[in-house]
Amino acid sequence: MLMSGSGRTARVRYLPGTFRLLADGDHVVCAITGTRISLHELRYWSVDRQEPYADAEASAEAERRSAAG
Secondary structure, three states: OOOOOOOOEOEEEEEOOEEEEEEOOOEEEOOOOOOEEEOOOOOEEEOOOOEEEOOHHHHHHHHHHHHHO
16 A cells, blocks of 8 residues: 555655655655645656655656756
């Protein structure tokens, strides 16, 4: 089971193609939009920046911001 911390923000280590829970929770917060993302719905993140994203647009915005320095 991915989650056992109902209502709490999970601490996550983002890895290539997967992620690992470091502390129980049932969601993470998008680094760009602030949107709450259920761990079951988490599809986008950056391994380098260790950030989750709500969707492809938020991920692309993070890349633009990173490239702009």
